Amino acid sequence: xxxxxxxxxxTSGIRRPYSGYDSWLKDQDTARLAEKMRDAERVFRKTGITxxxxxxxxxxxxxxxxxxxxxxxSGQEWRKLTQGIEQRVQALNAFxxxxxxRQEILRAGRxxxxxxxxxxxxxxxMIGVRPPGGVYTHIIGTDIVRTGEDEFFVLEDNARTPxxxxxxLENRETMMQLFPELFQRVKVRPVEDYxxxxxxxxxxxxxxxxxxxxxxxxxxxxxxxxxxxEHAFLADQMGVELVEGQDLRVVDGHVAMRTTEGYxxxxxxxxxxDDAFLDPLTFNPDSALGVPGIMDxxxxxxxxxxxxxxxxxxxxxxxxxxMPDIIEFYTGRKAILGNIPTWRCSEPDSLKYVLExxxxxxxxxxxxxxGYGMLVGPTAxxxxxxxxxxxxxxxxxxxxxxxxxxxxxxxxxxxKGLAPRHVDLRPYVLVSDRIQIVPxxxxxxxxxxxxLVVNSSQGGGTKDTWVLDD
Amino acid sequence: xxxxxTANGLYWMSRYIERAENMARLLDAGLRMALTRTASxxxxxxxxxxxxxCDFAFRARHPEVSATAVADxxxxxxxxxxxxxASIETARSNARMVRTALTRDTWESINEAWMAIRRALAxxxxxxxxxxxxxxxKRETAQIRGTFHGTMLRNEIFDFxxxxxxxxxxxxxxxxxxxxxxxxxxxxxxxxxxxxNYQWESILRSVSAxxxxxxxxxxxxxxxxxxxxxxxxxxxxxxxxxxxxxxxDSLRFLADAYGARHACHDSAAAIQAKLRGxxxxxxxxxxxxxxxxxxIQDNNRLGDEVARHYRFY
Numbered sequence: 001x002x003x004x005x006x007x008x009x010x011t012s013g014i015r016r017p018y019s020g021y022d023s024w025l026k027d028q029d030t031a032r033l034a035e036k037m038r039d040a041e042r043v044f045r046k047t048g049i050t051x052x053x054x055x056x057x058x059x060x061x062x063x064x065x066x067x068x069x070x071x072x073x074s075g076q077e078w079r080k081l082t083q084g085i086e087q088r089v090q091a092l093n094a095f096x097x098x099x100x101x102r103q104e105i106l107r108a109g110r111x112x113x114x115x116x117x118x119x120x121x122x123x124x125x126m127i128g129v130r131p132p133g134g135v136y137t138h139i140i141g142t143d144i145v146r147t148g149e150d151e152f153f154v155l156e157d158n159a160r161t162p163x164x165x166x167x168x169l170e171n172r173e174t175m176m177q178l179f180p181e182l183f184q185r186v187k188v189r190p191v192e193d194y195x196x197x198x199x200x201x202x203x204x205x206x207x208x209x210x211x212x213x214x215x216x217x218x219x220x221x222x223x224x225x226x227x228x229x230e231h232a233f234l235a236d237q238m239g240v241e242l243v244e245g246q247d248l249r250v251v252d253g254h255v256a257m258r259t260t261e262g263y264x265x266x267x268x269x270x271x272x273x274d275d276a277f278l279d280p281l282t283f284n285p286d287s288a289l290g291v292p293g294i295m296d297x298x299x300x301x302x303x304x305x306x307x308x309x310x311x312x313x314x315x316x317x318x319x320x321x322x323m324p325d326i327i328e329f330y331t332g333r334k335a336i337l338g339n340i341p342t343w344r345c346s347e348p349d350s351l352k353y354v355l356e357x358x359x360x361x362x363x364x365x366x367x368x369x370x371g372y373g374m375l376v377g378p379t380a381x382x383x384x385x386x387x388x389x390x391x392x393x394x395x396x397x398x399x400x401x402x403x404x405x406x407x408x409x410x411x412x413x414x415x416k417g418l419a420p421r422h423v424d425l426r427p428y429v430l431v432s433d434r435i436q437i438v439p440x441x442x443x444x445x446x447x448x449x450x451x452l453v454v455n456s457s458q459g460g461g462t463k464d465t466w467v468l469d470d
Numbered sequence: 471x472x473x474x475x476t477a478n479g480l481y482w483m484s485r486y487i488e489r490a491e492n493m494a495r496l497l498d499a500g501l502r503m504a505l506t507r508t509a510s511x512x513x514x515x516x517x518x519x520x521x522x523x524c525d526f527a528f529r530a531r532h533p534e535v536s537a538t539a540v541a542d543x544x545x546x547x548x549x550x551x552x553x554x555x556a557s558i559e560t561a562r563s564n565a566r567m568v569r570t571a572l573t574r575d576t577w578e579s580i581n582e583a584w585m586a587i588r589r590a591l592a593x594x595x596x597x598x599x600x601x602x603x604x605x606x607x608k609r610e611t612a613q614i615r616g617t618f619h620g621t622m623l624r625n626e627i628f629d630f631x632x633x634x635x636x637x638x639x640x641x642x643x644x645x646x647x648x649x650x651x652x653x654x655x656x657x658x659x660x661x662x663x664x665x666x667n668y669q670w671e672s673i674l675r676s677v678s679a680x681x682x683x684x685x686x687x688x689x690x691x692x693x694x695x696x697x698x699x700x701x702x703x704x705x706x707x708x709x710x711x712x713x714x715x716x717x718x719d720s721l722r723f724l725a726d727a728y729g730a731r732h733a734c735h736d737s738a739a740a741i742q743a744k745l746r747g748x749x750x751x752x753x754x755x756x757x758x759x760x761x762x763x764x765x766i767q768d769n770n771r772l773g774d775e776v777a778r779h780y781r782f783y
Contacts, residue, residue, distance in 0.1 A: 047574075048566070048581045223567055236570040247475050258474045260626065260780040261728055 003406040004148045005420050006071070017074040017468055020186040033068065033413055036178045040066050043177065049170050049229055065461035066171060067412040068178065071423060071443035075189075075470045078439060081152060084337030085142050085427060086435050087327060092159050092314045093431065094330035096136035099313060100126045110325045119319075120367070121312030123275060125282055129299055131308045133205035133432060138306040139198070139270075140429040141165070141442075144337070146408040153340045153405070155424065157323070159315040160307055161272050164442040164462075165428050166230040169194060169237075171464040172440070187469040189439035194428065195237035197436055202268045204432035205304050214267040216240040217257060219248075221273050221289045226457075231272050245273070250293040255303050268304040269294075275309050317366045317400050318344065340405065346397035354401040355393065358385045361401045362452075363392060376452055378404050407452055410463065412445060422446045424454050425465065439467035472571070474781035477630045479568035481782070484634030486561035487580070487611055490554045490587075492642045493544050494607035496522055499676040501600055504537055514672070515540045521649045521676065524550055541600060546591045554607055558587045571627045579617040583610035626727050629720040630780070636720075637773050640713035641766060646676050647700050648762040651693070670696060677708040697758060698750035710765065711745040717772070718742050724780075734775035741768050 007018045014022045041063065044050075050061035073081075098104055099116060106113045116122050141162025143155040172191050176183055199216065206214035220231035222244050235242035247257045248266070256263035271278065277287035282295040297303050313319065319326075321342040327335040343350035343361075354361060358377050365373040375388040392399050409420035427441035443463040444454035454460040500518035512535045519525045519540055527550055532539040547553045551560070562584040569577055587610060595603050622628050650673045670691035674680040677700065686703070687695050704711040721738050725731045753761045777783065 045585070046578055046582055048569075048577070223563065228566070232566070232569045241471070241473060242570050243473065244475065247473055258781050260472045260474055260477050260630075261730075262781070264471060 003420070003422065004146065004151075004408045006146070006408050006410045006423075007420075008411075009149070017072045017077070021070065021072060021182070024182055024185050030417060034415075037068050037413055040068060040174050040178060043174055044170070047170070049166070064167065064456045065447060066174065067445060067447075067461050067463045068175070069411050069413055069418065070175065070464045070466045071410050071425070071445075072466045072468065073425075075468050078467045081144065081337070081427065082437050084152070084154075084335070085429055085437060087331055087333070087336050088142065088154065088157065088323070089137070089140055089429050089431055089435055091323075091327040091330045092140070092157060093134075093136050095326050096308070096311060096314050097130070097134065098330075100129065100136075100310065105326065105329050108329070110329050111319070111322050115318055115322075116313065119313060119316060121275075121310070121316050123310035123313075125295060125299075126308070126310035131205075131298075132207045132301060132304045135205050135306075135431050136308040137311045137314065138201065138205065138308075138431050140431070141426045142429060144425045144427070145340075145405060146423075146425070147405055148408075152337055154323070154337050155340060156317075157315040157320065158426070160312045161274070162426070162428070163227045163230055163272075164426060164444075165194060166233040167462050168428065168438075168440055168442045168465065169233075171442075171462055175464040186466070188466045189469045191438050191440040194438045195234060197430055197438065198234070198270075199238040199240065201430040201432040201436065202270055202304070202306055205306070206267045207301055207304055209302070210267045215265060216268045216270065217243045217266050219243055219245070219269050219271040219273050221245075221277070225272075227272065234270070240270075245277075245287075245289045245291055248291040248294075250291065250297055253297060253300060253302055255291060255294055255297050266303065268306065270306050275312060278305075278309060317364060318346075318397075321400060340402045343401040345392060345399040345401060350401070351392075351396045354399075355389055358389055360404060362404050363388065363399050363401045366398055366400060376404065379451070404452065407454075410443070410445065412447065412461070412463075419449070421449070422452050422454065423463070440465045472626050472630075474783070476568045476571050477626070477780050478777065478782035479564040480571060480627060480630040481634035481776070483561050483564035483568065483580075484631040485638040486557045486564065487614055488635050488638040488642070489552055490557035490561065491608060491611040492639070493522060493552060493554050493557065494604045494611075495678060496646070496676050497541060497544055497600075498604045498608075499672045500540070501537075501604070502675060503672045512536065517650060518544070521646045522552065523645055524552055537597060538594075541597075542594055545595060545603070554587065555591045558584050573617075573621040575617045575621045576614070579614045583614055586610055624723075626724060629723050629727075632716060632720040633776060636713040636716045637769060637776075639708060640710050640717075640769050643677055643700055643708050643710060643713070644762050644766050644769070646673065647697065648759060648766075650676070651697070651758060673700075679706060679708065682706065694750055694754065697753065701753060701761075702745060702748060702750060704746075711742075714738065714742040714745055721776075732775070732779035734772060734779050737768070737772050737775055741765070741772065 006015060008014055044063050044066060050063055095105065105111050106116060137159040139162060141158040141164065143158060144152055145155050146152050168191055202216050203214045216238065217240055218231055218235040220228060220242055222228065225231070232242055241257060243257050248255055249263070251263045254265045255269065256265050273289050276284045277289040279290050279292065279295040280287045281292045294303070295309070298305055298309070320339065321344055323339050324335045343354050345351045345354055354363065358375070361377045363375040363377070375384065377385065380388070407422040407424060410423045411418040412421045423443050423445045425441050425443055427437055430436045443465040444456065445461050445463055446452060446454045447459060447461045496518055500515055503514045515537055516535045519528045519535065522544055528543050531543065531547070531549070543550055543553065545554045548556050550556060562580055565572060565577060565580045587607060590603050590606050618631070671680050673696060674683050679699065683696070683699055686699060699706055699709065701710050703709050704715055706712055718738050721735050725735055
């Protein structure tokens with residue numbers, strides 16, 4: 001399987017977007033670059049840019065490896081990507097509104113009813129609820145993979161609580177510290193506006209009754225959450241409070257936080273807590289992470305929750321395979337960005353095919369995330385495939401399968417110099433009364449040679465992502 | 471606007487940074503004493519453990535008092551919540567929790583101190599390296615304080631952190647004085663006399679006051695002078711009077727910022743009045759131990775009142 005290399009696709013030379021970088025690189029000394037790489041690690045350690053890996057007692061806080069070779073996208077490529085993403089995001093919001101109201105797409109038979117009714121991500125509590133500003137999914141991180149010069153596909157929609165945006169910002173900050181001269185030579189579009197845009201975007205969808213400035217807070221599960229650094233980082237950068245469930249309670253029909261001067265009303269909550277833990281009175285009664293009664297406040301229209309409860313139904317892996325239909329249904333046009341062909345193992349013919357072709361496919365759990373519980377057929381051992389096949393046959397509707405894509409590669413700096421590794425891309429989208437996409441995103445890279453798994457929990461790293469101002 | 475939980479985190483962050491530093495200073499004084507003393511040093515190490523307020527926990531873990539055991543317990547033992555290692559862990563975890571309230575410089579200095587101290591205490595510390603390690607702890611905590619004072623806005627965030635620092639410090643000074651005084655004083659009749667005993671220096675050394683004491687009193691170590699210096703001299707940065715001047719300042723700033731006074735303001739004012747108006751003679755008339763025990767209790771109560779009025783929980 002030959003992958004498309006974004007810097008040097010064949011012997012003919014360097015691709016245009018990388019030409020400026022390449023000419024700079026030629027003047028660099030490899031030993032100095034390696035030293036810069038260690039500098040970067042020190043910066044991350046010192047700043048405490050870490051994430052926790054569940055189940056690893058010793059390395060409670062780990063760094064996500066950072067690679068100093070940027071991933072570069074031309075202005076023209078970016079324009080096409082953003083058009084596709086905007087269309088997709090519009091469709092996702094229209095789909096959510098429809099699913100929690102008239103359910104026309106189900107009546108039209110374009111998406112099977114049972115896929116919604118039997119889905120844990122569908123929240124009956126949201127039926128008939130219209131969120132402030134009519135927005136369901138405010139912050140989206142669309143995972144995109146590339147397989148060739150003009151071939152981009154959406155891998156996942158991440159419409160509930162996408163993480164990683166702090167790495168996009170810190171990676172850029174680090175690169176600018178390490179190589180200031182490089183940014184003089186290559187014109188890169190800035191990403192540092194993101195926190196400001198996020199704040200504006202959240203303020204724009206405040207409850208209608210709130211005149212004047214909205215009070216915004218970020219809700220974190222707390223210190224021991226894997227993405228705690230990011231929660232603190234975003235609250236800090238936006239200049240809003242970072243709250244935990246224990247800080248909040250419902251006071252006079254509003255959600256309020258306990259301050260040194262008493263309780264103060266919150267208008268917009270950017271929550272990084274899953275639906276199930278949001279309100280112990282409505283969902284998981286054992287949750288100490290949420291706010292008892294917040295769903296009543298929400299249904300009364302007195303608080304904006306971003307993203308809205310129940311958005312998970314739109315990025316469910318089983319729904320994913322219907323996205324081309326969903327986009328066409330709501331926008332009236334064909335999807336600009338394609339899906340990866342997907343076999344739904346719930347369908348007998350597909351299951352048969354998948355079981356017969358396990359060695360070629362990637363099989364994922366419908367509700368899984370973070371690269372856990374998935375099988376990468378071509379790199380799995382025979383035993384692993386057999387074991388997985390049994391699980392799959394026992395609960396077929398729990399799985400989908402996709403072809404193993406030759407993800408594009410981008411060079412990383414290794415001990416032996418530059419070497420290609422597979423990458424994906426997660427741009428971040430903000431939805432309020434408009435759709436905004438910061439020019440850049442998080443490039444995740446599989447550090448192991450030949451590996452296709454880019455997840456940070458599975459040993460992946462990240463790169464700074466450049467969108468050229470050309 | 472400040473979350474109650476954040477105020478709580480700032481308060482405890484500062485208390486534990488202060489505690490880590492005090493623990494290092496206490497050990498330093500003990501080490502010094504053990505080196506200069508001819509007789510058995512176990513008595514001195516014993517008084518270090520008692521001064522640290524953890525003799526009970528120590529005895530549960532170690533059958534015998536020795537330099538190695540005491541140093542390990544006060545520096546590295548994570549089951550001892552006041553050990554340097556446990557203190558810096560707690561301080562850093564509180565700092566992580568209130569990260570959005572700290573300047574980047576302050577957060578990084580705490581994070582770096584945590585990394586450096588953790589590295590230095592990863593393995594048992596050899597007696598020969600003890601001084602180096604204690605210096606490191608003192609330097610790292612001084613660095614945090616410097617960064618904090620140099621970069622933080624003087625608002626309520628600063629005030630809650632200051633309250634933590636000085637309530638902890640006052641507790642520490644009072645406890646050292648209480649314990650050591652009676653360990654060292656041969657008989658109550660000696661209180662007013664001049665004692666040419668280098669042990670007295672250990673009290674002053676544990677609060678880094680052995681040089682400045684001589685600037686002020688120019689004489690031998692006299693128990694009444696030492697007590698006066700550590701309790702009533704508001705120029706001495708670890709004295710009870712100094713701590714309470716800072717505490718009163720911070721509480722006044724909070725009252726101004728919020729436009730409201732609470733019972734904790736009255737409590738602090740009452741304690742401060744005792745320290746400001748009192749003489750060392752009156753303290754000894756009450757009984758030094760009774761005075762200090764009462765102070766430690768009042769100091770703790772003030773901490774609870776602050777937590778209650780500013781909704782820490």
